[in-house]
Amino acid sequence: MNLTRQAEDYLKVIYEIEQGGAPAATTSIAEELNIAAASVSGMLQRLARLGLVKVERYRGARLTAPGRAVALQLLRRHRIIESFLVTKLGYGWDDVHEEAERLEHAASSELIDRMADALGNPTEDPHGAPIPTAAGRVDERRLSSIADMKTGSRARVVRMSDRDPEFLRYLKKRGIVPGANVRVTAREPFEGPITLTVGRVRQAIGAAAAALVYVDDARA
């Protein structure tokens, strides 16, 4: 199955959106890829013709098994490349997403496997995201985010969205990195700021940001 870069990107975002539970809506895909909804409708038909997605008209798309396999391979590539860039080439964790985004389509499986070997076959990337195996197995546990934590609860940060370098730098400056222990000391209602204690430091972050930082157990 030789797919174009674009087709691969579609599959990847469909996978990610589907992790939310529901089928991937046309507009969500369009937003994620920054293209018009009409273009998505067209591409979904092609992907369906290729047997990579199952489209229910007006309802959204779901990956088929083959489509899912492609998406998982891309995820694996992306995360191994990110790890490699950080560990072996001195990239900052905030600055690898874009580079990986391009390389993941160009790298052969052999290259990915060699990189993984060189890294000791890590199971997580620098942002805490699990790396699918070459066979396509991955931990898909649904994590809670800081936004889900009750006031007074503690948790360990395990993962965060890697999309926005700015965001990652913001988090890092505040000590919010995988492994950090946080305690929610106060919450404002109506999507208001959440006050955290990270280490000894107390600080407030917005609800939107909090929703992008995942923790091992929001109820501990």
Next chain:
Amino acid sequence: MNLTRQAEDYLKVIYEIEQGGAPAATTSIAEELNIAAASVSGMLQRLARLGLVKVERYRGARLTAPGRAVALQLLRRHRIIESFLVTKLGYGWDDVHEEAERLEHAASSELIDRMADALGNPTEDPHGAPIPTAAGRVDERRLSSIADMKTGSRARVVRMSDRDPEFLRYLKKRGIVPGANVRVTAREPFEGPITLTVGRVRQAIGAAAAALVYVDDARA
């Protein structure tokens, strides 16, 4: 200047063909890229519109300064990637061309520079080809090949074509690698085999192969 993968490939082969002296003929480009001549005609017009090549109708194309700059960047990328794969990821020198061919279009300049740094800024790739600097300077000396050597002459192998893995394995098995010393002990006329002494071993190779192995000085 944001070019497609294809446009970049055209510029690269035009550069390589032009190294032979003459402008790059439509058919040569077509052959190198494995596409129809008609497609080349079309693309040359687009590249000309972009100011990357100068086309003389029915005569061939030459790179402009900007076009040349793009080609040299690609060459730099290609060769640094090849070096990195061999040195840092355990690839065989015969097996890196294709991988580099894809990655060179996806890698950022930053990545290339970081790889180059990690390698200690090498000036040659594993096949002996000179690596252009980030500023686009490169040694373009025309080298003679084994096919140019007179009977009885000696020379040092400095470089060989990296296109065909089979060919590279063939050469390696015979000790014909960059740095090897060869002596031409006999030549058959009419493009016949050339008998070489490499180290202590004597062997004959075809004229076509000999033309793809470059040496420092055929007349020594």
Next chain:
DNA sequence: ATAATAAGTTAGTACGTACTAACTTTAATT
């Protein structure tokens, strides 16, 4: 110099992937 061959170009087609504009379906509101 003419004819034959090789090289190159143009015209017309196809496919992938995007777009906008217009329309349809679904969901939400009253």
Next chain:
DNA sequence: AATTAAAGTTAGTACGTACTAACTTATTAT
């Protein structure tokens, strides 16, 4: 239930990049 808003689709267009077929120009051989 009817209306409106939101989401999704279709139709028509454009561009990049390939193709084949037909034609033109350049080169070579006689």
